[in-house]
Amino acid sequence: MNEIPVGILGASGYAGRELCRLVHAHPGLDLVFAAANEQRDAILRLGRRELRFVAAEDAPLGSARLIFSALPHGASEEWVRRASDAGARVVDLSADFRPGNGPAHRTIPYGLTEQARGAVSGAAIVANPGCYPTAILLALAPLVEQGLIADGATIVVNAASGVSGAGNAPKRELLFGEVTEDFRPYAVGNTHRHLAEMRETLRAWGTAADLAFTPHLLPVARGILAAITVPLRAPLANPLGPWREAYTSEPFIEVSPEPPALHDVVRRNVVRLSAHLMAGTRQPMLTVLAAIDNMLKGSAGQAVQNANLMLGLPETMGLPA
Amino acid sequence: MNEIPVGILGASGYAGRELCRLVHAHPGLDLVFAAANEQRDAILRLGRRELRFVAAEDAPLGSARLIFSALPHGASEEWVRRASDAGARVVDLSADFRPGNGPAHRTIPYGLTEQARGAVSGAAIVANPGCYPTAILLALAPLVEQGLIADGATIVVNAASGVSGAGNAPKRELLFGEVTEDFRPYAVGNTHRHLAEMRETLRAWGTAADLAFTPHLLPVARGILAAITVPLRAPLANPLGPWREAYTSEPFIEVSPEPPALHDVVRRNVVRLSAHLMAGTRQPMLTVLAAIDNMLKGSAGQAVQNANLMLGLPETMGLPA
Amino acid sequence: MNEIPVGILGASGYAGRELCRLVHAHPGLDLVFAAANEQRDAILRLGRRELRFVAAEDAPLGSARLIFSALPHGASEEWVRRASDAGARVVDLSADFRPGNGPAHRTIPYGLTEQARGAVSGAAIVANPGCYPTAILLALAPLVEQGLIADGATIVVNAASGVSGAGNAPKRELLFGEVTEDFRPYAVGNTHRHLAEMRETLRAWGTAADLAFTPHLLPVARGILAAITVPLRAPLANPLGPWREAYTSEPFIEVSPEPPALHDVVRRNVVRLSAHLMAGTRQPMLTVLAAIDNMLKGSAGQAVQNANLMLGLPETMGLPA
């Protein structure tokens, strides 16, 4: 009762379905439509409720106070504008309004929640971050803020993601028989779409560090783990210090002396972080480890976290921690 | 006919069992004993043959012209010496005689085959390299030889291994229920045993580069993939050039413009390599990717490759490429 | 507030840990101790809470109104009696008081909840059913009640379970490297411990049918699927009818025309059922399919369901459906 009406565009992909589940279970939100052109009329079971996808054209945009768009990159921008014109506030999970993806993002806050609460709260449209950038930028932010990264450094990021990051469109290279017992890098040579998003954000934060980013595909359904090796300006007495300090009261950030694993974060809207000085190098080096569930903190979970802020609800409402 | 008699110590672990299979299928070798104290009297089926493990004390060391030791680190050294005293030549798969593991290695060749054929051929004892070092050192060797690594560089190595690298002793953290759908770093902070092996070898090759090494455990049975990010002295016109040049005629090294995946190398005694310039960094950076089957090129396969050299057999004999 | 104090014995196994998580998240229960001799002092993280296991001898049995025992078969009986003597009501997840496991069960209700609500509600001790029997008996009950099974029939049950059913004690055959990409029958020839439990229950229900039961080990963490082929007394016009009728208002039983899959039930305290007439056989045959999460409806979830009844709480409280 008194739940806020929300809608979902692009509801049939993995992120869209996760949004459906989160909104369905959210005590402050009421799912008034879930649109999915390709799978219109398909049924998604949510506990005892059966949800039928509608065509986007048939979605009552005006009936929702907030709309999530989980449409594909490129297709989302237009629908975000339509939803906004219909009077709804919008959380866009696509890349269309993110930094590094064209000029649109200049007026649209980048919803890395813990770094952008003020801007998110009042925004008409929020660009929800990509999965890799969420893990990596939350890991790097305290080092940047505290000026600990060596001048002219190249930060080396190796990360691995479960297959849900690639969506549920049928592709041969994502078949079970192709992925099981395999592990492979992709977008090698600094060619991943998320690189511009991270670079531009780091630049906006005032750091000149470069990134060398190599993502990999893991034979797991969900989860991202990033290992981020950073040349330091000077040795660090307490390697966990910067994160402990920066994230003391964050409900969705866990800082631990133990390296995180996917099992620590899967099905939870958290990022889990550790940091380790590398023994035996002349240049002081720190390896920061970050793990998230790419479907939650890496997409649908953070989207709901942003929506909670935009709607004046408690930030943690309806989110599994 | 005219097969050379060989024996195996430590035959019941994953590497030992792989050795049993390779020797059994090898047209030039005859397996005269397979010793495994803990599992003595257990039966290993090799096609139609059933092989019974004997106790090490009962193994007829003198009957073999060459003995493989796949005993655990620490336990191997004594048995390698006993086998050598009994007149057999020895390939030791443990770390006991490897660089970085004490003084013993000074007189024992380090059997990274492609870099050490001469020394291996005539050796009484060969220290078979570790799995990670095999992939990483074969990837780095051409850069070192051709002087391409930036002065004072720290090379960042992230690698991931299937569970067979951890052996088949029952440990809770290696149970299926703990590993499936997980991915986790371990030995963080430059603490892995293989680091000294790699460092000392690089030093012997004359390079002053540092290593920052983070290994991970993959939910797969076998395979290692390493992503090695190297600051270069200068940009490289043809990123594959150094490997193409160095490894032209190597039967077990594949150089490819495509990034390697575990599926490319599993059940094959090869290392598969690619190299990629990282776009958009001020310091020129190269990411070299290397994949091996940790049970073959990373242990038992390379051991047989070394044994072939020591026994005057064709280097590729009995090895799946 | 006003939460009922409960304790857990045998808290460190997979079922015990699942109980800890359920009780921790349960709005009506307060976890006052979790005992685990072998892992005493180990820490289990439950959201933001860190739970420390105590030794069973140190567990304040008298402080709990209800105690769950997830101790191993054989070891549980004594502790169940101690807990009962201390004044707590007990749900025993071991086999010790189940039908087919000795005479103790005659005075202890068998807690197949949907078939035993009255007896469970008032009981001092409840024997929580095994995982396979839960799925199979809930599938068979409507056929038995409605007298549909052919006289003298042998019911053929093939079932498969994820590895969590085998517990988390380290055993070589449960290592990831042994289970991945494998599938194997076990306890063949009608030798599984759960067979007596099922036979005696069917007999108590008044049916003379025999069972031929072949369980298998699946390369998944959790979930059980059973395929139950039943010779019918006569063809059945509506194959789903018996279950639709018997289970209309059951909150944790789902009846569907589509065959169930593990993904339908994992992390949910439900059994999902379908039934299919077998085309082209002279003897009318029905195949009933049943899926459960072995950790929830198959053990810890059903245990909490029973505890809810015993404590006068809503039966569905704290249970994910």
Add this chain to the structure above:
Amino acid sequence: MNEIPVGILGASGYAGRELCRLVHAHPGLDLVFAAANEQRDAILRLGRRELRFVAAEDAPLGSARLIFSALPHGASEEWVRRASDAGARVVDLSADFRPGNGPAHRTIPYGLTEQARGAVSGAAIVANPGCYPTAILLALAPLVEQGLIADGATIVVNAASGVSGAGNAPKRELLFGEVTEDFRPYAVGNTHRHLAEMRETLRAWGTAADLAFTPHLLPVARGILAAITVPLRAPLANPLGPWREAYTSEPFIEVSPEPPALHDVVRRNVVRLSAHLMAGTRQPMLTVLAAIDNMLKGSAGQAVQNANLMLGLPETMGLPA
């Protein structure tokens, strides 16, 4: 040298690729073409050889003495006839000429090799059996031949297959994210295509037994395991006797007192069998267990076994046992 020229139609599916590998490694065969319309010009790496797929229309049918067709059901028949008209002998891996798939099979031998050597050796065209029928019929044959099955019995077969059995065409339900940690029955209610193939073969062998067949999809790449529960005419003193007797000298059939597992058979062209009396049933019941690699003994391997017979080569040539 003196290798026999063979060709492959439908080379790009999983079975077709397995055929390419087997023929490439076969010492008596020379692969003169591999046709794959959809993936024409794609490259398959076979060791150091790179094989380019051609369009079927461009395949030089007349240059091959034997042609394998791994084309889809329905599409294969026409190409089998074309290949035959061009003078090649043909092994057809599709269902088009198998029993239960129309009248064509009456003049075409059904290549369940161990049961049909004479007919296969002289045939112009051989219908290679389906994967499930290979395992199940080889398991049942000795019981049929020795008249041990109870009159009017229904044999209950539950079987599970790895995903390669479903081919490599991209389908959403076969994506890694859908299959991992899942297990599901399909073609329930005796509706699987292979049922007619098995029924008609059993009828041809003179038995009147019925089948109730429930297949399942396993989260593994390859392998089939079938559990076959058979009502017996009378108890059997030695449950393994019928298979030991029937298959004494078979190179590709293994009979064992231990239940088989996928790991026993994967990457081997064998069927592995065990048989177990079911304790405690009034009607004597036997459960026969059969495991194969669906890509080898279940398709491409048996196809090469048949080709060896047709070409006068040793039956085991080029096949991993």
